[in-house]
Amino acid sequence: MSIGHTLLGLLEAGPRHGYDLKRAFDERFGHDRPLHYGQVYSTMSRLLKNGLVVVEGIEPGGGPERKRYAITDAGVTDVADWLATPEKPEPYLQSTLYTKVVLALMTGRGAAELLDTQRAEHLRLMRELTRRKKDGDLADQLICDHALFHLEADLRWLELTAARLDRLAEEVRR
Amino acid sequence: MNTAPLLEATGLSKAYGPTAALSGADFALRAGEVVAVMGPSGSGKSTLLHCLAGIVRPDAGTLAYDGRDITALSDTARSALRRTDFGFVFQFGQLVPELSCVENVALPLRLNGEKRKAAEARALEWLARLEVDDTAAKRPGEISGGQGQRVAVARALVSSPRVIFADEPTGALDSLNGERVMRLLTDASRDTGAAVVLVTHEARVAAWSDREVVVRDGSVRSSEWAA
Numbered sequence: 001m002s003i004g005h006t007l008l009g010l011l012e013a014g015p016r017h018g019y020d021l022k023r024a025f026d027e028r029f030g031h032d033r034p035l036h037y038g039q040v041y042s043t044m045s046r047l048l049k050n051g052l053v054v055v056e057g058i059e060p061g062g063g064p065e066r067k068r069y070a071i072t073d074a075g076v077t078d079v080a081d082w083l084a085t086p087e088k089p090e091p092y093l094q095s096t097l098y099t100k101v102v103l104a105l106m107t108g109r110g111a112a113e114l115l116d117t118q119r120a121e122h123l124r125l126m127r128e129l130t131r132r133k134k135d136g137d138l139a140d141q142l143i144c145d146h147a148l149f150h151l152e153a154d155l156r157w158l159e160l161t162a163a164r165l166d167r168l169a170e171e172v173r174r
Numbered sequence: 175m176n177t178a179p180l181l182e183a184t185g186l187s188k189a190y191g192p193t194a195a196l197s198g199a200d201f202a203l204r205a206g207e208v209v210a211v212m213g214p215s216g217s218g219k220s221t222l223l224h225c226l227a228g229i230v231r232p233d234a235g236t237l238a239y240d241g242r243d244i245t246a247l248s249d250t251a252r253s254a255l256r257r258t259d260f261g262f263v264f265q266f267g268q269l270v271p272e273l274s275c276v277e278n279v280a281l282p283l284r285l286n287g288e289k290r291k292a293a294e295a296r297a298l299e300w301l302a303r304l305e306v307d308d309t310a311a312k313r314p315g316e317i318s319g320g321q322g323q324r325v326a327v328a329r330a331l332v333s334s335p336r337v338i339f340a341d342e343p344t345g346a347l348d349s350l351n352g353e354r355v356m357r358l359l360t361d362a363s364r365d366t367g368a369a370v371v372l373v374t375h376e377a378r379v380a381a382w383s384d385r386e387v388v389v390r391d392g393s394v395r396s397s398e399w400a401a
Contacts, residue, residue, distance in 0.1 A: 116388070116395065126381035134357065148378055155377040159214060 003035065004043050005082040008052060008075050015056050015070040018044060028139070044069060052078055097154075101161060105172045115162045122155050178241070180205040180369055181337060186225050186235035187392075188218075195221040196232065197392035205336065208360055208370040210380035213389035220341055222389055223373045227260055227339045228252040240336075257286055261330030261368070263359070265342040267322040269314040275325045276301060276310040282333040300328035304358050320351030327359050331366065338363060341373045349378075356382045 003025075010016065010024050018040050026034040044067070047053045052075035059066040071079075097118060104111040126148055133144035161168070179202040188196040195218045203209055203226075213219045224230035226237065228244065236245045244255065256262075261282075269278045279297035284290065301307040304324040309317045317325070323343060330338050343359065344352030360382050363370045372383055380386050388395040 119388070120386075123377060123380060123386055126377060127383070130378075130381040148381065152377045163214060 002082060003039060004047055004052075005079055007040070007043055008047060008071055008079045009083075011053060011069060011071040012076060012079060015068050017059070017066065017068050021069070047075065050074075097158070097161075101165075101168070102172055105165075105169045111165055111169070112162060115158050115165075119155060119158050122151050122158070126151050126155075177204060179203055179238075180240060181226060181371075182238045183222075183226055184236050184238075186222065186232045186237070188221050188225060188230060188232045194392050196225065196235075198235070199389065199392060199394045201226065201387065201394055203337065203369050203371060206364070206367045206369050207385070208363060208372060208383040210383035210386040211371060211373045211389060212375065212377075212380055212386050215375065217389045218392040219373050219375075219389040221392075222394070223339055223341055223371060226371060227262070227337075228256055257282060258333065259336050261333065261335035261338040263323070263326050263330045263338065263340040263343045265345040267314065267319075267326040269322060269325060269329070271314050274311050274313055275306070275317065278314065278325060279329045279332050282329060286333060297328070297332055300332045301325065303362065304328045305354075318351075320347055320354065323347060323351070323355045324358060327355060327362070331362050331368065334366060335368055338368050338370045339373075340370060342375070343372070344374070344376070344379050352376075352379065 006025060006029060007021055010021055010028075016024065018037075021044075022035050022037060022040045025040075044053065048055065048069075051072060053069045053071055055067050056070040057068040059068070100114060101111050103109075104114050129144040129148050129151075133141045133148075136144070181201075181203040183199065183201040186196050186199040186201070187194070197218075199218070199222055201211075201222065211219045211222060221230065225232045225235075228237075228247070232245070236243060238244065239255070239259070244252070247255070269275070270281065273281070276294050276297045279300055280288075280290070280293035283293035283296060298307060298310060301310055304327055306317075306321050306324045306328070309321050309325060314322055314325070323346075327343070330340075338359070340359065344355050347355060356379060359370065362368075370383070372379070374380050
C-alpha cells in the first residue's frame with residue numbers, strides 16, 4: 001500500500017496535524033500494522049518536498065507532529081492518478097511456494113507434506129480472519145474478505161499443485 | 175472438558191462396484207465442534223459423510239456413536255437414530271415442494287410423533303432464528319435459494335440434534351448468501367451445542383469450522399484435534 005497516497009487522500013477532507021493523520025490512518029487502514037510516527041514524518045517531508053502538501057501552521061511546543069498539513073492542487077491530482085491506476089497483481093506467494101515445492105522434489109523431501117502444511121497454515125489464518133470478520137464492522141468485513149479471497153486463491157493453487165505433483169516430480173528429475 | 179469422541183469411525187471402507195470410494199478412513203468428532211471435511215471432487219468426502227450419518231453402510235470398519243458401536247444396527251434402528259440425534263443440510267435444500275416452509279421445518283418433529291400445533295410452533299421459532307419467518311406460509315418453489323438453505327438449516331436444527339451433517343450447504347449460493355448461511359449455521363450449532371460435520375470444497379466455507387480434515391483417495395489425511 002502507498003502510505004504517501006493514503007495520507008494525501010486523508011488530507012483531501014481538510015488540513016490535519018501529523019498526529020491526527022497517524023490516528024486517522026491507523027483507525028481506517030492500520031489494523032494490525034499501525035504507522036510509526038517516523039513513517040508519517042518521513043512521508044510528509046517527501047510530500048512537502050514534492051509540492052504535494054504545504055505546512056499551513058505549526059502549534060507551539062515544537063515537534064514535527066505539531067505541523068498542520070494541507071494538500072495542494074498537485075497533491076489532489078496525484079491522489080486522482082493513483083486511484084485511477086490499477087494495481088499490479090502480485091503473484092509473489094505462488095512464486096515462493098513454487099520454488100519450495102520444486103526444491104523439495106529436487107532434494108527428495110516431501111513435497112506433498114510441504115503442501116499439506118502450507119494448506120493448514122492458510123486455513124488457520126482464514127479461520128482467524130473469519131472470526132475477525134464475524135465480530136467486526138463493515139470495514140473489517142471488507143478488509144478481511146479481500147484477504148480471504150486471496151488466501152483462497154492460494155489454496156486452490158496448492159490443491160492443483162498437489163494433484164499435479166507426480167507430473168512435476170517427473171519433470172524436475174528429468 | 176470431555177474430549178472423548180461423540181462420533182468415531184475406524185478403518186471405514188466402501189466400494190461402489192470396482193471403485194473404492196473409501197479405503198480405511200478414520201475420523202473422530204467431539205461434541206459441539208465444527209469439523210470441515212475437505213478434498214478434491216471424487217476423493218470420497220461425501221461417502222465419508224454418508225457412512226458417518228448411517229445413510230450408507232460401510233463394507234468394512236467400525237462406527238461408534240456416543241460410545242456405542244452402531245456399525246451393525248438394523249436399517250430401522252439407524253433410521254431412528256438419524257431422526258432423533260442427527261440433522262441434515264444438503265446442497266440443494268431438498269425441501270418437500272408440496273409442503274409450506276413451516277411444514278417442512280416441522281417435519282422431523284412430526285415424524286418423531288409430535289403434535290402438529292406444537293411442532294409448527296417450534297418450527298416457527300427456528301424460522302425466525304434463521305431470519306426466514308416470512309417464508310413460513312410459502313412453498314419452497316416460491317422462495318430464493320438462499321432462503322431455502324436457511325429453511326433447510328432450520329429443519330436440521332428443529333429436533334435439537336447432537337450432530338448436523340452438512341454436505342456442500344452453500345454450494346449453490348452466491349458469496350453473500352453462502353456466508354449468511356454459514357454464520358447462522360455455526361452460531362446455532364454453538365448455541366445448541368450441536369456438532370457439525372461440514373463437507374465442502376471451498377476454503378472460505380471451511381474457515382467457519384474449528385478444524386479441518388482432508389480426504390484424499392478415500393482416506394483421511396489429517397484428523398488431529400483442534401488446539
